[in-house]
Amino acid sequence: MTDPVLDVRGLCKSFGGLVASKNIDLDLRPGEIHALIGPNGAGKSTLIKQITGGLRPDSGRVYFNGEDVSALSTAARARRGMGRTFQISSLAMEYSVLQNAVLGALGHRGDVFRFFNRVMKDAELVAAAEHALEQVGLAEFRGLRTSDLSHGQRRQLEVAVALTLDPRAFLMDEPMAGLGAEGSHRLVGFLDGLRQQAPILLIEHDMDAVFALADRISVLVYGEIVATGTVEDIRSNPVVRSAYLGEEDVA
């Protein structure tokens, strides 16, 4: 079996008496979409934060492409290829759509300490940015101010900025939230193809999307991974059914 791109081992985190992550083992293999599901408050976003570096775990390690990145900053992990989208859109709201995408391409290229160039006239950056915007279907809105975008469009822009980073793995925190039926459908089709480019760790509440996309699913309940397996495994797992998918299915 190929080595995992992302390998989380024994991650623990508690806030006072609240255990947010309980000895979590999780990996992401090349070419797959690994969905992370769980009820609200299960610790999904806390887990993502520990993986991307925003929150320091109490114990445990995070390996990325075989390298121990546990001690690295968020920025350093991003430079190593973690492409993250936020649960709540985290964009430069005063910038145009294109500027946000160029920001991603520039961050990826790395030469930010240039004081006299005209960054929005940089053909290479603008081309990379526009390509990403086209992929998510935002090309026609490139000139719009980001704060004027609809909620769903901001979600798309989040994905576009992650694309400009040309990451080794995507970590997407509820990319479908607020997209609407058509938007979700579109994004499902897009992510389906994206896994060839880089594997995706997908946190998502939209179960149709999860079941349509995921190669594997992990279920997080009260900070603990109660099950990991294929769509069929998870659907038929009695623990998962009672904990998450709803009692009425069991009854």
Place this chain on the structure above:
Amino acid sequence: MKRESLLNAALMAVLLAVPLVAWVSDEPFLITLATRAVIFAIAGVGLNFALGFGGMVSLGHAVFFGLGGYAMGILAYHAQTYTTLMDWPFALDGTKMMPIIWLVAIAVSSLAALAIGALSLRTTGVYFIMITLAFGQMFYYFAISWPAYGGEDGLSIYVRNEFPGLNTMDPIQYFMVCYVLLSLVLFGVYRAAHSSFGLVLRAARQNEDRVQAVGQAPYRLYLTAFAISGAITGLAGALFADLNRFVSPTMLSWQTSGEIMIFVILGGVGRVFGPVAGAALFILLEHTLGGLSEFWHIYLGAILLGVVLFARGGLYGLLAGREVAHD
């Protein structure tokens, strides 16, 4: 974009026209007033680089303004008393040459900004404001209690420093020196605002998480911006001290920091030419209101309150609308 460019051009034209008219009609006082406005504008443009582009609310920029002033004062003092600045490890004389003084002022204030920034930028929000204020007070009281360069009384320079080929004691010639420097600073800052660095720095002000997610550490961006900001304000300090031929601890006081911030807020935070409009308006108010009453700051305060409450973007927000995303 168009409206803002027009406003920029008009502002710079008026700032040039007033002293020229005053020169023709032989009113040197007006020229000095315009020179003050230009120098304050440079100081404001400097603070705006940190405050407007990087979101660093520094209440300690008087440090850099004052250091620029003392760089000029100390160099010129040794030159006019024919004493050496230092004897060890090598002998160094003072100087009356403006370009050298400016470079020293820029070097000293940017180094101070690096040191102060490196410590202060570990905090954010109110704590950052307080710690920069604290550094300002530190420098202020140090200047007061250090007798070598006048202490509380400050340091007087007999003759304004020299610029090759010019008579700097002629008000209009010194005005032109300052005006050209302001133009150069504005050009540099405009380019920086639209550069790679500017894009990432201004993004960090809006959303630090975003900048980290694209692989850049905000701290280095902030510190660099803070140093550039300090350097520009330091240059303004050297020019201001030369205008008055006098430097004193007042330049380092927190009131000075507050005034520089007023230029920025009046003009429009984050707008390249905003502090120029702010400084010009400030001088205008100081001159007109100051003529009415000694307590003109009350009216200034009321106007400032109005700007903060009703015209968040300052003069530029009022006249040019919100900033248009540049493509």
